[in-house]
Amino acid sequence: xxxxxFIEDLTSDVMFEAYGKDLKEVFENAAEALxxxxxxxxxxxxxxxKDIVIEAEDVRELMINWLQELIARVDIEHLFFSKxxxxxxxxxxxxxxxxxxxxxxxxxxxxxxxxxxxxxxxxKTDKGYVARVSLDI
Amino acid sequence: xxxxxxxxxxxxxxxxxxxxERMKVDAKIIANKKLIDAxxxxxxxxxxxxxxxxxxxxxxxxxxxxxxxxxxxxxxxxAFDAEDGIISAGLCGFDINxxxxxxxxxxxxxxxxxKIRELVPSLFDAVPCGVGSKGTLKLSPPxxxxxxxxxxxxxxxxxxxxxxxxxxxxxxxxxxxxxxSKVSDLAKKRGGPQLGTLGAGNHFLEIQEVSHILDKxxxxxxxxxxxxxxMIMIHCGSRGLGHQVATDYLKIQxxxxxxxxxxxxxxxxxxxxxxxxxxxxxxxAMKAAVNYSFTxxxxxxxxxxxxxxxxxxxxxxxxxxxxxxxIAHNIVxxxxxxxxxxxxxxxxxxxxxxxxxxxxxxxxxxxxxxSSYLLKGTETAxxxxxxxxxxxxxRSMSRHAAIKRFWGGKVKEDLLKKGIVSQATHPKSLAxxxxxxxxxxxAVVDSVHGAGISTKVARMVPLGVVKG
Numbered sequence: 001x002x003x004x005x006f007i008e009d010l011t012s013d014v015m016f017e018a019y020g021k022d023l024k025e026v027f028e029n030a031a032e033a034l035x036x037x038x039x040x041x042x043x044x045x046x047x048x049x050k051d052i053v054i055e056a057e058d059v060r061e062l063m064i065n066w067l068q069e070l071i072a073r074v075d076i077e078h079l080f081f082s083k084x085x086x087x088x089x090x091x092x093x094x095x096x097x098x099x100x101x102x103x104x105x106x107x108x109x110x111x112x113x114x115x116x117x118x119x120x121x122x123x124k125t126d127k128g129y130v131a132r133v134s135l136d137i
Numbered sequence: 138x139x140x141x142x143x144x145x146x147x148x149x150x151x152x153x154x155x156x157x158e159r160m161k162v163d164a165k166i167i168a169n170k171k172l173i174d175a176x177x178x179x180x181x182x183x184x185x186x187x188x189x190x191x192x193x194x195x196x197x198x199x200x201x202x203x204x205x206x207x208x209x210x211x212x213x214x215x216a217f218d219a220e221d222g223i224i225s226a227g228l229c230g231f232d233i234n235x236x237x238x239x240x241x242x243x244x245x246x247x248x249x250x251x252k253i254r255e256l257v258p259s260l261f262d263a264v265p266c267g268v269g270s271k272g273t274l275k276l277s278p279p280x281x282x283x284x285x286x287x288x289x290x291x292x293x294x295x296x297x298x299x300x301x302x303x304x305x306x307x308x309x310x311x312x313x314x315x316x317x318s319k320v321s322d323l324a325k326k327r328g329g330p331q332l333g334t335l336g337a338g339n340h341f342l343e344i345q346e347v348s349h350i351l352d353k354x355x356x357x358x359x360x361x362x363x364x365x366x367x368m369i370m371i372h373c374g375s376r377g378l379g380h381q382v383a384t385d386y387l388k389i390q391x392x393x394x395x396x397x398x399x400x401x402x403x404x405x406x407x408x409x410x411x412x413x414x415x416x417x418x419x420x421x422a423m424k425a426a427v428n429y430s431f432t433x434x435x436x437x438x439x440x441x442x443x444x445x446x447x448x449x450x451x452x453x454x455x456x457x458x459x460x461x462x463x464i465a466h467n468i469v470x471x472x473x474x475x476x477x478x479x480x481x482x483x484x485x486x487x488x489x490x491x492x493x494x495x496x497x498x499x500x501x502x503x504x505x506x507x508s509s510y511l512l513k514g515t516e517t518a519x520x521x522x523x524x525x526x527x528x529x530x531x532r533s534m535s536r537h538a539a540i541k542r543f544w545g546g547k548v549k550e551d552l553l554k555k556g557i558v559s560q561a562t563h564p565k566s567l568a569x570x571x572x573x574x575x576x577x578x579x580a581v582v583d584s585v586h587g588a589g590i591s592t593k594v595a596r597m598v599p600l601g602v603v604k605g
Binding site: 006013014038039068071072074075076078080103104105106107108109110111113114115116117118136137 | 207232266267268270271323326328336337338376377380383384387404536562563566
């Protein structure tokens with residue numbers, strides 16, 4: 001199964017769909033899609049590990065909060081990420097390890113300002129889950 | 138929706154309130170035919186959505202640089218009654234007080250050209266830019282609160298800029314009523330290390346040359362003397378701090394929509410009644426982000442002056458490097474405007490729009506490698522567009538599409554052929570900002586001039602570009 005694809009060109013935003021056979025996969029793949037917008041993930045080593053816990057009222061909000069947290073961490077901790085491992089996940093809480101390295105502008109792509117609700121979608125399908133996310137850049 | 142536009146004159150188009158259900162007021166677009174033909178239907182639809190909101194005042198305005206944005210197009214104005222209207226984080230945009238500072242010099246373009254190979258890399262090194270860049274300032278939390286509360290008062294006190302620079306800034310670079318306690322810790326953590334950084338995306342630092350003087354009286358007042366004079370333009374915003382303030386209040390206002398039972402045609406237009414706690418808290422936090430952004434550009438102004446001093450061996454005062462004007466283009470302001478002949482207080486939401494008050498400077502930035510304009514605000518803008526004008530060229534192609542279509546190395550080469558030296562953190566950031574990914578700035582400026590909402594004063598063309 002494809003991990004994610006960028007599906008539509010909006011003039012001021014980026015939109016992608018992430019897929020997964022289960023919650024763990026779709027959350028990991030959405031994070032990976034986000035990272036590719038922020039930095040050149042192939043060149044970002046896994047020298048630093050961070051533990052992240054996210055809670056929300058439902059699974060849709062969990063996805064938004066998860067991605068928003070990762071965007072904020074780039075600014076706060078001055079890190080680029082290239083890999084995540086969801087350790088535990090339910091519809092309202094997740095524990096994850098994210099791997100990356102110190103942010104270097106030459107390995108950057110662009111500043112992601114925020115996750116938006118534009119055409120946001122989180123659905124269960126026959127094959128698993130699909131999350132559609134737009135980013136304001 | 139576009140087929141419902143009615144031509145008023147060469148530069149104005151009406152969307153009467155009947156074109157969709159629940160529209161309380163008309164919407165109007167200011168643009169010439171070429172730009173109207175190119176505008177996305179979805180962006181036009183967004184104007185009609187805003188026209189349904191509580192307390193909206195006629196008309197909702199689309200500007201010639203408008204393109205689809207979150208909730209409201211970039212390049213639009215929505216004004217709301219200060220008694221029974223709404224205030225909206227969605228209508229302000231994610232990059233609060235993204236704006237422009239224009240600095241003049243008494244250097245000639247020829248003097249710049251002889252040093253440009255040294256100047257552009259030195260500016261690139263002095264002003265941290267790109268995603269993941271960190272500023273060199275180390276602000277304690279109480280000091281960051283001072284910046285949020287006092288804006289350019291703080292910057293003047295710390296010696297980054299002078300009082301004269303501050304006076305040449307919208308709101309004197311200090312919106313009163315800014316309340317740091319309404320800004321989340323997360324926003325402060327994001328923005329704290331970033332004060333004095335350019336960021337990435339469409340933000341830039343340009344050295345320009347005046348190519349045409351179009352209003353001799355106005356330029357005299359603003360210290361611009363003749364074609365060939367070198368200018369400096371800074372375009373950036375409130376960085377992670379502003380992005381987080383917007384993110385936080387979109388969530389808060391989403392709940393407020395339910396609490397106050399506000400009907401919305403689009404979830405992105407979350408808002409709160411102007412007199413609600415949620416509305417006023419956003420306003421106070423937004424003002425803090427506005428102050429942060431003006432300060433961000435003030436800090437960079439000092440570093441730019443230092444680079445010029447080092448390279449040209451003269452003090453910045455000797456080079457007359459004074460701020461012509463500093464303006465915001467993503468902002469909500471409480472202003473007085475005439476509505477049906479009566480003075481009324483309104484919350485004017487300018488998203489990708491510049492204030493255009495009579496005889497005050499308006500700055501419209503072109504895309505990389507094309508011209509930028511200094512204009513003058515007008516009475517007509519007070520009558521037609523709540524004292525607002527356009528802010529830039531406006532994208533016509535997404536960043537992703539631009540990266541697919543253009544190669545950064547070629548963009549750099551093409552700029553060089555036009556005599557423009559550029560430096561970016563990596564080639565893709567040049568590709569995504571390729572001039573072809575933007576609308577024609579000349580058409581944008583002709584439209585605002587033609588409609589009379591601001592008039593041309595001077596045209597500038599780039600000599601050097603620094604990008605994140």
